[in-house]
Amino acid sequence: MSIRPDIALIKKWIKPHSRVLDLGCGDGTLLQLLRDELQVEGYGLEIDPENIIQCVHNGVNVIQQDLDQGLNNFHDQAFDYVIMTQTLQAVNFPDRLLQEMLRVGHEGIVTIPNFAYWKNRLQIGLAGHMPVSRHLPAAWYETENIHLCTLNDFEDLCRKLNIRIQERLVVDYAHRDQPVIRYFPNILGEIALYRCTRNL
Amino acid sequence: MPEQIPADSVGLIEPRQAVFEEPIDLVCGHTLPRYELVYETYGQLNSRRDNAILICHALSGHHHAAGYHSMDERKPGWWDSAIGPGKPFDTNRFFIVSSNNLGGCNGSTGPSDLNPETGRRYGPDFPFVTVKDWVTTQHRLMRHLGIDQWAAVIGGSLGGMQAIQWAIDYPDALRHCFAIAAAPRLSAQNIGFNEVARQAILSDPEFHGGHFYEHDTVPRRGLMLARMLGHITYLSDDAMRAKFGRELKQGRLGYGFDVEFQVESYLRYQGTSFVDRFDANTYLLMTKALDYFDPAAEFNDNLVAALRRAQAKFLVIAFTSDWRFSPARSGEIVQALVDARRAVTYAEVEANHGHDAFLMPITYYHEVLRAYMARIEQEGAAA
Secondary structure (H helix, E strand, O other): OOOOHHHHHHHOOOOOOOEEEEEOOOOOHHHHHHHHHHOOEEEEEEOOHHHHHHHHHOOOOEEEOOHHHOOOOOOOOOEEEEEEEOOHHHOOOHHHHHHHHHHHEEEEEEEEEEOOOHHHHHHHHHHOOOOOOOOOOOOOOOOOOOOOEOHHHHHHHHHHOOEEEEEEEEEOOOOOOOHHHHHOHHHHOOEEEEEEEEOO | OOOOOOOOOOOEOOOEEEEEOOOEEOOOOOEEOOEEEEEEEEOOOOOOOOOEEEEEOOOOOOOOOOOEOOOOOOOOOOOOOOEEOOOOEEOOOOEEEEEOOOOOOOOOOOOOOEOOOOOOEOHHHOOOOOHHHHHHHHHHHHHHOOOOOEOEEEEEOHHHHHHHHHHHHOHHHEOEEEEEOOOOOOOHHHHHHHHHHHHHHHOOHHHHHHOHHHHOOOOHHHHHHHHHHHHHHHOOHHHHHHHOOOOEOOOOOOOOOOOOEHHHHHHHHHHHHHHHHOOHHHHHHHHHHHHHOOHHHHHOOOHHHHHHOOOOEEEEEEEOOOOOOOHHHHHHHHHHHHHOOOOEEEEEEOOOOHHHHHHOOOHHHHHHHHHHHHHHHHHHHHO
């Protein structure tokens, strides 16, 4: 089975034998891979019972917890990495969670769908509709994505919160890092991956 | 009475007795020269001897966790919903052991037995037993059965506390620890409820300082009150509302102290039927064992340090409406395990049954158990 492309990209940023917390870990695929290939000691937080059962099947340490309740149960700098793949836009307070991530973890790895992707712009600008796409498949009234943002928005927030972006990868739906995207990331990029730390 | 044994039942079960002539030094400082444990087993121990599971019981539980003792038995064992062929604790795959705790009143040595030193029944002279003592005796039972390591030690409520104590005291002797609807230690409120229950028994004139056997009586009222109080704490407000509401037994108010509301009738029934099957001295001892449970105490009140001794992987489960041992209490266990860098899975099950939910066949709860058991089977002893 081929591994999910975003997971392959994230894996490159993780050091072997590190300690990882995955916020909104889904079925535990990422943690399973990091455990099997990098001997990472990981825990995932997840709210959905179906996903939790899958995590249990996968032998992944999963903790049923609502991210909107915060991460109070984790100590400062308890993890080397705190990862959030396609989750930030679905929480109540993305700004608070982002800060919590970097309190609990030394590094934060965040992936977000870019709301300013050109096809999204077309749907709003020309058709006058909220975008529905491969990455944002749900209609506006049933989407879990209540805090969508663009690359610029996310990077503005990081500046405001004194978060340093160490690395950024902007890719298309298939998670290909196409050279053309690098010129106009906030238009051509569909998904962005960030590796960030606290500005000390 | 079962007309016929259901297909997913372990069937007719015969309890067995294990006799231990080796004295046991108890935490309270007393020594019991000998004792017996009654236990049941379901399923078969495999040739690698790596599929054995220990089930630990709660406050008023016993060894009879599944199946029937006879065709005349009205109800199956207390955790029959989870134990049997094809059930979450699948007896086609696992060898399950369930024993009655020391100090119990269902066949293991306890206060209602004869004290060999005096020739009288122990009564109040039976030494105080703790969760740690139970684990020591269960460990001896494990060796008695020729088992080197449990695939899992599993328990709900006070049973979950035994599972935690196992992981700390015998780190090599279990691969997985299930702490369901448990807590790392009791709160003041928990101890408060236990104390009221004990006072109900102790102040019953029929208690006779615990020597009621010799007076050919039992402290019925006290034990009944203790159970009625306990039962309220096992149910949630919502569950009681759904089950009884303010429904009246006779359809109208009688302006008297006889049973008027259905909930009164239910509690009285639970209380009186408990008196017929449980010993008052055992109830006192079991509530004390709950109060004393505090594995962190041996480690400077540091639960993380206590759990750092554990090698097992943990499954912690809590139920949303459980206010006796709420999800927040399970959260304390989970947090300490994460801090101790131990493997842990935590599921918080939506349920309105209160503390008793751990005995219910709730779909999500049982799915988690099934998935986890499948993983245990897959890993085998190699993991």
